[in-house]
Amino acid sequence: MGYETFTYDVLVIGSGGAGLRAAIEASAAGVTVGVVCRSLLGKAHTVMAEGGVAAALGNVDDRDGWKVHFTDTMRGGQYMNNWRMAELHAKEAPDRVKELEAWGAVFDRTEDGRILQRNFGGHKYPRLAHVGDRTGLEMIRTLQDHGIHQGMDVYQEYTIISLLKQGERVVGAFGYDREKGLFKVFQAKAVIIATGGMGRIYKISSNSWDCTGGGISIAYHAGAELIDMEFVQFHPTGMVWPPSVRGLLITEGVRGEGGVLRNIEGRRFMFDDIPDLYKAQTSTDEEEGWRYTQGDKNAKRPPELLTRDHVARCIRREVKAGRGTPHGGVYLDIAWIKEKIPNAAEHIKRKLPSMYHQFKELAGVDITKEPMEVGPTTHYIMGGVKVDADSQMTSVPGLFATGECAAGLHGANRLGGNSLSDLLVFGKRAGEYAARYAKEQGAVAVDENQINEIAAWALAPFERGSAGENPFALQDELQEMMQDLVGIVRNENDLIMAQDKLKALESRVAHVGCTGNRGYNPGWHTAMELKHMLTVAQAIAISARERKESRGGHFREDYPDKSTEFSNVNMTLKKGDTGQIEIRQIPKPEVRHDLKQIIEEMK
Amino acid sequence: MAKLIFNIWRTGEAGGHFQKYEAVISEGMVVLDAVHQIQAEQANDLAVRWNCKAGKCGSCSAEINGRPKLMCMTRLDDMPADKPITIQPMKAFPVIKDLVTDVSRNYRLKKKIKKFKPRPPDAPDGTWRMYQSDIDRVQEFRKCIECFLCQDVCHVIREHHLHEEFSGPRHMVYTAALEMHPLDVEDRRKDLKETDGIGFCNITKCCTTVCPENITITDNAIIPLKERVADRFYDPLMKLLSIFGKK
Numbered sequence: 018m019g020y021e022t023f024t025y026d027v028l029v030i031g032s033g034g035a036g037l038r039a040a041i042e043a044s045a046a047g048v049t050v051g052v053v054c055r056s057l058l059g060k061a062h063t064v065m066a067e068g069g070v071a072a073a074l075g076n077v078d079d080r081d082g083w084k085v086h087f088t089d090t091m092r093g094g095q096y097m098n099n100w101r102m103a104e105l106h107a108k109e110a111p112d113r114v115k116e117l118e119a120w121g122a123v124f125d126r127t128e129d130g131r132i133l134q135r136n137f138g139g140h141k142y143p144r145l146a147h148v149g150d151r152t153g154l155e156m157i158r159t160l161q162d163h164g165i166h167q168g169m170d171v172y173q174e175y176t177i178i179s180l181l182k183q184g185e186r187v188v189g190a191f192g193y194d195r196e197k198g199l200f201k202v203f204q205a206k207a208v209i210i211a212t213g214g215m216g217r218i219y220k221i222s223s224n225s226w227d228c229t230g231g232g233i234s235i236a237y238h239a240g241a242e243l244i245d246m247e248f249v250q251f252h253p254t255g256m257v258w259p260p261s262v263r264g265l266l267i268t269e270g271v272r273g274e275g276g277v278l279r280n281i282e283g284r285r286f287m288f289d290d291i292p293d294l295y296k297a298q299t300s301t302d303e304e305e306g307w308r309y310t311q312g313d314k315n316a317k318r319p320p321e322l323l324t325r326d327h328v329a330r331c332i333r334r335e336v337k338a339g340r341g342t343p344h345g346g347v348y349l350d351i352a353w354i355k356e357k358i359p360n361a362a363e364h365i366k367r368k369l370p371s372m373y374h375q376f377k378e379l380a381g382v383d384i385t386k387e388p389m390e391v392g393p394t395t396h397y398i399m400g401g402v403k404v405d406a407d408s409q410m411t412s413v414p415g416l417f418a419t420g421e422c423a424a425g426l427h428g429a430n431r432l433g434g435n436s437l438s439d440l441l442v443f444g445k446r447a448g449e450y451a452a453r454y455a456k457e458q459g460a461v462a463v464d465e466n467q468i469n470e471i472a473a474w475a476l477a478p479f480e481r482g483s484a485g486e487n488p489f490a491l492q493d494e495l496q497e498m499m500q501d502l503v504g505i506v507r508n509e510n511d512l513i514m515a516q517d518k519l520k521a522l523e524s525r526v527a528h529v530g531c532t533g534n535r536g537y538n539p540g541w542h543t544a545m546e547l548k549h550m551l552t553v554a555q556a557i558a559i560s561a562r563e564r565k566e567s568r569g570g571h572f573r574e575d576y577p578d579k580s581t582e583f584s585n586v587n588m589t590l591k592k593g594d595t596g597q598i599e600i601r602q603i604p605k606p607e608v609r610h611d612l613k614q615i616i617e618e619m620k
Numbered sequence: 621m622a623k624l625i626f627n628i629w630r631t632g633e634a635g636g637h638f639q640k641y642e643a644v645i646s647e648g649m650v651v652l653d654a655v656h657q658i659q660a661e662q663a664n665d666l667a668v669r670w671n672c673k674a675g676k677c678g679s680c681s682a683e684i685n686g687r688p689k690l691m692c693m694t695r696l697d698d699m700p701a702d703k704p705i706t707i708q709p710m711k712a713f714p715v716i717k718d719l720v721t722d723v724s725r726n727y728r729l730k731k732k733i734k735k736f737k738p739r740p741p742d743a744p745d746g747t748w749r750m751y752q753s754d755i756d757r758v759q760e761f762r763k764c765i766e767c768f769l770c771q772d773v774c775h776v777i778r779e780h781h782l783h784e785e786f787s788g789p790r791h792m793v794y795t796a797a798l799e800m801h802p803l804d805v806e807d808r809r810k811d812l813k814e815t816d817g818i819g820f821c822n823i824t825k826c827c828t829t830v831c832p833e834n835i836t837i838t839d840n841a842i843i844p845l846k847e848r849v850a851d852r853f854y855d856p857l858m859k860l861l862s863i864f865g866k867k
Contacts, residue, residue: 057669058727059766060677115747121736121801123755123762130749148759154676155762165727166735173724196716225671259648265674375674378693379648489660533665537717540664 020191020200020468025051025170026455027448028190028205030177030232033061034153034440035420035447036211037160038113042448043209044167048455051203052164053175053192055212055227059161062213062225063440066153067268067371069135069145070441071434072110076127077134078314081142083107087612088619090435092294093139093324094399094428095569095579097245097587100608101406102426106435106442113441114146120163122155124148136273136310138322139432141298143312150268150369156437175201177231178545179471180208180239180416181463187239187416188461191471195542198535200472204463206455207415209447210236210402214421215553219395220500223255223266229546230553232422236402237552241411243590244603245400245424246553247560247571250431251505253328255394257346262379264394267349267372269433271389272321274368275310276351277303278332279388280340286347287320290331295323297620307357326430326570329393333505336392346392352385361385393505397436399427399570400560403589408450409443412591415454419447429569478531478544485530488543495522495550503558508575512562519555526551559600560588624696625704626654628666631717638706639663645696651707652680652691655719667718675832678767682719683708688769688830710772723768729787732815733795737806754802761797761841763833766790770827770837776820786817789827789837796841799848809852818842818849 026048029040032055040052054061073086087107091098114132118124124146125133134143148155165171177192181202189204212232216224237243254267272278280286291299299320300306306319321328332347341347351369355361362385366373369384376382376389402411402418404425409417420440427435478485502515526547531540566580567573586602593599608616622645627638641658652673659666671677673692680691685699685706699705713721742748770789776782795812798804812818825838835841 056671056677057679057723060671060679062672064677064765065672065674115745118748119738119741119746121738121798121804123750123758123801126750126752126755130751131747148762151676151763154765158762162730162735165731173727196722225677226673227671260646261649261653262674371676378675379650379695487660487664489664493660531664537667537720538665539659539667543664 031211033063035444038444039448046452068270069147070437078142098428099425110438207451221264234549234552248399250397252396258344348388350388409447481530629708678765786820
């Protein structure tokens with residue numbers, strides 16, 4: 018089987034925020050670095066991030082600091098978080114954001130010329146550094162433009178389909194280039210997976226094309242442990258109309274700027290259900306809520322800015338109770354602020370330019386005049402590859418994971434803005450520790466037999482040709498099924514049914530076919546991708562069934578409350594000897610004493 | 621449900637041709653939805669590049685009824701319903717397959733532009749002070765999603781094929797973002813004149829017209845850069861000073 022081979026000290030798979038930040042750090046450490054991008058450089062899903070990057074800079078409210086950010090992150094994650102990651106994240110995020118400025122990022126400013134910060138759900142103080150509502154673009158472009166001068170080699174439109182091992186250790190990866198469809202082998206002393214999330218296994222998703230969970234799957238098949246896969250975040254505000262844009266994200270920044278949620282009766286239903294954990298810091302008064310969004314330090318935040326898991330469920334409740342909008346959502350209204358401030362339309366366009374543009378172009382709605390129709394959309398996976406907090410090394414030697422595909426920081430629910438800071442803090446750490454690991458290792462060798470086996474599997478869909486199953490039809494079925502049975506509200510029967518259907522799909526995927534030749538062939542690409550999408554779907558379903566309680570992003574209508582039994586365990590998955598998923602409940606590590614105290618003090 | 625006819629460029633052994641497809645259209649659909657539907661049901665190997673389907677990544681650039689556009693932001697109900705819709709790859713770039721073009725040239729060009737070089741930090745904690753009014757213009761340029769539609773429509777590149785001589789609108793916008801960055805201390809004027817070929821732009825503003833981010837490329841980026849280059853190289857006083865300077 019013919020293939021081209023490249024050799025690096027560190028191979029980074031994925032070129033979103035985490036991958037690029039890791040590659041920059043590894044390059045700075047003086048090792049050779051290869052970066053594999055599935056798409057073109059600078060197009061990864063990070064580009065879609067809107068609201069901002071969370072860091073306790075304290076520029077807008079000097080009461081903020083790492084301890085508050087740490088506590089907010091833990092509370093938002095329902096204490097399922099890896100406490101060490103939450104600590105590192107809160108402490109290091111400010112430096113990572115300032116560093117971006119040194120690399121050319123241009124954040125919005127405070128009146129005294131510093132980085133401006135905005136309010137977001139679950140953050141006690143205004144904490145999100147931002148650029149209007151296109152913060153992700155600013156971040157990825159800054160990393161891209163800085164990164165290309167750091168000496169890394171970038172492989173655009175290459176897809177990795179498997180990791181390569183030497184004994185227990187990962188020593189490289191196997192994939193192909195999209196343009197010609199030719200096989201490529203990367204030999205590397207350390208491999209970093211930074212492939213992002215999996216929203217595309219659901220029908221309604223805010224995620225980009227790339228987000229199929231591929232990295233989580235290849236790590237799993239190489240023997241890495243996964244944790245917390247049941248914790249999927251459904252963002253409360255996706256577009257619901259027209260159908261072709263269903264799921265497209267509407268930034269939480271709309272609510273941060275004073276936008277309110279109303280049902281068809283005009284009621285601000287978020288006031289009807291404020292969880293105990295947040296009662297002390299949430300306003301019960303509409304006027305006070307408005308003052309909070311306008312920077313009144315003595316006001317408590319409006320319930321629209323409660324955590325995403327809770328807001329999403331409240332929206333679903335309203336729709337189910339028949340109080341939804343004509344297209345099955347609720348109203349998100351920012352236009353109303355014209356009652357409060359002069360030049361509101363201009364203000365909205367300046368603060369939320371892409372939201373304005375998106376609704377105008379795609380839905381024919383002017384958000385400065387009319388409310389938006391919104392509903393929950395699959396947005397993020399808190400779970401993923403289990404990593405060591407400090408180094409981001411997985412349970413497999415030589416393999417690192419960082420960013421959304423790694424798990425731990427966010428626990429059962431992620432706060433908005435904590436993803437972009439996650440990418441920076443842990444991307445840097447992964448790059449640093451992977452480089453260090455690579456320096457300690459001798460040369461590696463890849464195994465010809467492994468390569469031949471994967472290559473044969475990869476080409477099999479061509480042999481089945483048009484007689485095989487249509488890859489797009491199978492993908493569609495998977496997405497529909499996950500949406501219906503493993504979505505925002507789950508129960509035992511649905512999850513059993515989901516597992517059965519996944520089994521049936523798996524045997525059909527084994528007969529997937531593709532036509533045409535290998536060059537830039539989306540049918541072939543999808544045929545291979547299905548394996549990874551199925552793996553991740555199975556991991557979510559099995560974990561969701563095992564966690565018989567409701568917590569954060571995981572809601573079971575048959576077990577609607579939190580349970581102490583499950584409060585202390587992470588669902589941990591590993592590929593068994595027979596190829597089956599093995600699930601274990603592993604006790605969470607005990608929170609360090611001083612951090613426990615901080616959590617207590619801030620309750 | 622309405623049916624629409626699409627003529628989509630397919631590459632083949634002998635170059636390529638327009639292939640006719642029919643697709644069922646529902647409310648609010650964009651061109652990319654139709655292409656996906658055709659790909660899923662009729663032509664699994666139809667090549668199209670896309671990522672976000674939200675106008676944020678700039679991957680799905682193509683020419684729709686002859687106009688350079690993002691497929692994800694072009695609504696079908698804005699197109700004439702009685703005529704077939706033609707979709708073809710960007711003309712100014714080599715075709716890889718079907719609707720996908722080789723845009724790697726842009727990445728090579730960008731790498732040649734001198735990178736951001738900030739002045740020393742303003743504050744002891746290593747940070748800077750910049751005011752919103754000072755960065756508004758740069759933020760406009762930084763909205764660029766690198767869809768390269770401006771490169772596609774630019775007649776210097778599209779008609780005259782001066783790929784090597786003129787770096788093109790995208791790279792002018794990128795350079796402008798660096799040159800007008802309040803913290804940047806690098807000087808790129810010589811490169812603009814000599815390697816980037818800024819003189820080739822004769823301000824027909826086609827790039828501004830097609831920009832999906834509504835960046836006023838010509839007026840706000842290219843013309844001010846031209847002025848800076850002129851000040852540096854053609855200002856009579858500077859010229860005199862530089863002559864005496866040499867002696």
